[in-house]
Amino acid sequence: MGKKIFLILIMWIVGISKVYAFEFSPIGFDKRIDGGQGYGEFYLDNSTNNTQRYKVKIKSTGKENDVSKYMKIYPSILTVEPKGRGVIKVYGEVPRNFQEGIYRFLLATESVPMPSLKKHGNDVNGGVSMRTNVAVEMEAYVGEVRDDIKNLNKKIIEKNGERYFQGEFINNSPRGYEIGVGFVDGDDSLIEVYSQGRLKGRGKMEVYLKIPRRSKKVIFYDYNNQVFLKDSVKL
Structure with missing residues (x-):
């Protein structure tokens, strides 16, 4: 809502x-x-x-x-x-x-x-x-409200010598999230997390971000509870 x-x-x-x-x-x-x-x-x-x-x-x-x-x-x-x-x-x-x-x-x-x-x-x-x-x-x-967020239509786009991540969050949970999208290097060290705003319960959100150099994985973050969500994307 x-x-x-x-x-x-x-x-x-x-x-x-x-x-x-x-x-x-x-x-x-x-x-x-x-x-x-x-x-x-x-x-x-x-x-x-x-x-x-x-x-x-x-x-x-x-x-x-x-x-x-x-x-x-x-x-x-x-x-x-x-x-x-x-x-x-x-x-x-x-x-x-x-x-x-x-x-x-x-x-x-x-x-x-x-x-x-x-x-x-x-x-x-x-x-x-x-x-x-x-x-x-x-x-x-x-009570327990389990993560039920899917990231669909995931793409890595090459443009002018740079890479971009494109995807769409689908939230099947009744609760909302302040979503962050982060990038991790080969040592599993976090390079950067970008706030994407609020994903409401039963809602969806489109994401389009430039991928920092050295990134090996895209991760998704629940800002308000300071935890990583289950889904991730290898680059």
């Missing part, structure tokens, strides 16, 4: 206009929340020249499979320095004998206005640079 991202940007321009950037990652939780395994981290990157502050909350989706009341978050107020990164820690655990399946909750951030001092001549004025509100619907699961 698709993920819903609600993004509201409200900007106040004080003096000269500036470009602001806000980045939230990853966009999935995808943890098993029974048996003490339900821990994940999220990142807020601030590429502005101003300190940004956010309220962070867990909210209900309003759906039958909502597990927001079992989720905990730290910190509840997050301050991110200019050009810095803030970390949000989320943990969930449901009671014993909870029914197996896929569950959801909302992870919400709301920027807290921070006055900044702007000097115009001999006067110093206060201003607010930006407000950003984001609510992301997250997936979690209870």
